[in-house]
Amino acid sequence: MSQTTLVIADKNYSLWPLAPWLCMKKVQMPFTEILIRFGQKNTRRRMLEYAPTGRVPVLIHNGLKVWDSLAICEFINDLYPSENLWPENLETRAQARTFAAEMHATGGAFPGAPRHIIYSLDTNVRRRTDRVEPKKHVVESINYLINRWQNLINTFGGSGGFLFDEFTVADAMSAHLVNRFYTYDIKLPDDITKYCKNMRDFPPLAHWIREAEAEDWTLPSAEIDVSKL
Numbered sequence: 001m002s003q004t005t006l007v008i009a010d011k012n013y014s015l016w017p018l019a020p021w022l023c024m025k026k027v028q029m030p031f032t033e034i035l036i037r038f039g040q041k042n043t044r045r046r047m048l049e050y051a052p053t054g055r056v057p058v059l060i061h062n063g064l065k066v067w068d069s070l071a072i073c074e075f076i077n078d079l080y081p082s083e084n085l086w087p088e089n090l091e092t093r094a095q096a097r098t099f100a101a102e103m104h105a106t107g108g109a110f111p112g113a114p115r116h117i118i119y120s121l122d123t124n125v126r127r128r129t130d131r132v133e134p135k136k137h138v139v140e141s142i143n144y145l146i147n148r149w150q151n152l153i154n155t156f157g158g159s160g161g162f163l164f165d166e167f168t169v170a171d172a173m174s175a176h177l178v179n180r181f182y183t184y185d186i187k188l189p190d191d192i193t194k195y196c197k198n199m200r201d202f203p204p205l206a207h208w209i210r211e212a213e214a215e216d217w218t219l220p221s222a223e224i225d226v227s228k229l
């Protein structure tokens, strides 16, 4: 029997482990989890035990190590080709991959890379603030993302309620953004509110959210003062 471990960090505060975790739950891949808490004296040392980047997620599958969220999603797709973690149609799949890569390239040069959202609205799954009105450059990123989601839903969506009708890696890479919009009560158009709700009702994401809410510790550096945003 194969042995699979996913190394992650706090569910409430971490960003990148979420996408592969969702894909693994979606395909019902059995795995054990190692959770390394952020902000501890040994956090970096422990993460370095699993990958030279000193970052999570890291997948260990029968001794093979894969790190980086998108690479893990691709590997899960390779292991479970019939689960359609990417759309079947070649051109549609290229669009899904373009979007997922764009979401992943936070530090990159893409105008739409959601770095302003990530750097301004910290991941904090269980927190609920009053409506935050972010700064102009963050609003521009949010609007760009909303526009991208709308275009994908209008072109490829269907009754399934996801960007490409059924859940794909493109949704997995969007999930942390969906959660941030809930945390900070960001004003969204109706169609995108519907997409976000569908995502949060998706059983694997609902599962992650429950577990994030159950974590009984806080990371003070991630509890940002929203009045300063």
Ligand SMILES: N[C@@H](CCC(=O)N[C@@H](CS)C(=O)NCC(=O)O)C(=O)O
Pocket (backbone or CB within 6 Å): 009, 014, 015, 016, 017, 038, 039, 043, 044, 047, 054, 055, 056, 057, 067, 068, 069, 070, 104
């Ligand atoms: N490009 C990597 C980024 C991984 C990453 O930055 N992970 C964060 C957690 S969300 C991390 O491990 N940070 C280490 C730390 O803050 O100590 C990926 O997509 O997996």
